[in-house]
Amino acid sequence: MSAVTPVLLSHPCIKKREAPIMVPSDLPYPCSLVFNAGVIKYRGEYVMIFRNDYGTNRAAYENENKRFAGTSVGVARSKNGVDGWRFDPVPLMDSNDPDKDPEMKRLYDPRVIQIEDKLYLCLAMDTRHGIRGCIAELSEDLRSYQIISASVPENRNMVLFPEKIGGEYVRLERPMPVYSRGRDRFDIWLSRSPDLVYWGRSELVLAVEDVPFANDKIGPTASPIRTERGWLTLFHAVDREEDRGKNGWEKTWKKRYTAGLMLLDPENPAKVLSVYKEPLIAPDRPVETDEGFRQNVIFPCGMLLEDDGEVKIYYGASDTCVCLATADVNDLLALLP
Numbered sequence: 001m002s003a004v005t006p007v008l009l010s011h012p013c014i015k016k017r018e019a020p021i022m023v024p025s026d027l028p029y030p031c032s033l034v035f036n037a038g039v040i041k042y043r044g045e046y047v048m049i050f051r052n053d054y055g056t057n058r059a060a061y062e063n064e065n066k067r068f069a070g071t072s073v074g075v076a077r078s079k080n081g082v083d084g085w086r087f088d089p090v091p092l093m094d095s096n097d098p099d100k101d102p103e104m105k106r107l108y109d110p111r112v113i114q115i116e117d118k119l120y121l122c123l124a125m126d127t128r129h130g131i132r133g134c135i136a137e138l139s140e141d142l143r144s145y146q147i148i149s150a151s152v153p154e155n156r157n158m159v160l161f162p163e164k165i166g167g168e169y170v171r172l173e174r175p176m177p178v179y180s181r182g183r184d185r186f187d188i189w190l191s192r193s194p195d196l197v198y199w200g201r202s203e204l205v206l207a208v209e210d211v212p213f214a215n216d217k218i219g220p221t222a223s224p225i226r227t228e229r230g231w232l233t234l235f236h237a238v239d240r241e242e243d244r245g246k247n248g249w250e251k252t253w254k255k256r257y258t259a260g261l262m263l264l265d266p267e268n269p270a271k272v273l274s275v276y277k278e279p280l281i282a283p284d285r286p287v288e289t290d291e292g293f294r295q296n297v298i299f300p301c302g303m304l305l306e307d308d309g310e311v312k313i314y315y316g317a318s319d320t321c322v323c324l325a326t327a328d329v330n331d332l333l334a335l336l337p
């Protein structure tokens with residue numbers, strides 16, 4: 001494993017909102033951690049779909065070995081995408097739902113996107129026989145869903161492009177080839193589909209060894225944004241250090257998660273036009289480095305382009321709360337010559 005820089009900072013064009021925009025005590029039902037949220041603009045408001053791990057707290061976790069009782073995926077809506085979140089009264093999906101398929105253990109890390117007039121949610125699905133990446137179609141009121149496609153294990157971190165490209169649906173994804181690549185040497189791939197159900201013509205997009213600030217694995221984060229130069233695309237990057245020790249609730253947490261930036265070809269998004277060689281967003285504030293369940297983790301699942309050129313990036317901080325960073329789209333593109 002190659003060494004990476006001990007201290008990593010976000011690029012100065014990234015403006016982080018000082019306080020998290022959602023914390024566990026905001027939810028109307030039990031919540032230990034709220035994080036990794038996708039966001040879209042839908043029917044005149046912002047809709048956030050977030051992950052909630054519930055059923056323990058730091059003291060019970062550390063002193064009584066009390067683990068999380070479950071994971072749910074919930075929905076909240078806001079007029080401005082920043083505050084005033086109104087929560088749907090019950091989660092959209094819950095790992096303790098008695099009616100769920102017993103093969104499926106839980107769904108998590110939701111990335112929501114609208115394509116034409118339909119809403120879709122990409123999710124990671126833990127099953128008794130491995131982790132599968134799946135796509136669900138959401139009802140118009142966001143109160144129900146139907147899984148329309150699930151990969152074979154091991155795959156997750158799927159994101160859909162917001163429109164068809166060359167007449168096909170396109171997704172980024174992150175298979176986990178442990179057998180042939182060694183532990184956690186994971187890369188970003190792209191697949192295409194005529195109908196969102198059958199996926200194929202898969203191609204490697206970006207490999208972990210192409211990212212200087214990753215020594216472990218990389219993966220997709222949020223649906224890419226179309227710009228005049230191509231698809232503006234975030235990815236997450238992980239570096240592992242064996243002696244990071246205890247930094248969070250667990251006895252040891254060895255990884256750091258940052259976010260990188262790349263530009264993909266507008267017509268053939270399997271082709272990388274440019275990669276920014278440093279992290280765009282790094283865990284560099286106390287809420288990201290010194291507090292929370294898994295410290296030194298920032299994990300974006302949502303990115304939106306506003307009419308005035310502001311890009312909103314929604315990310316989970318320390319697997320504990322939801323934070324918001326913004327940047328000007330032209331400043332981001334300037335990093336990708």
Ligand code: BMA
Nearest residue numbers: 036109257294297299316319
């Ligand atoms: C990944 C996913 C994310 C999580 C991250 C850091 O493997 O499980 O949900 O944010 O690890 O713990």
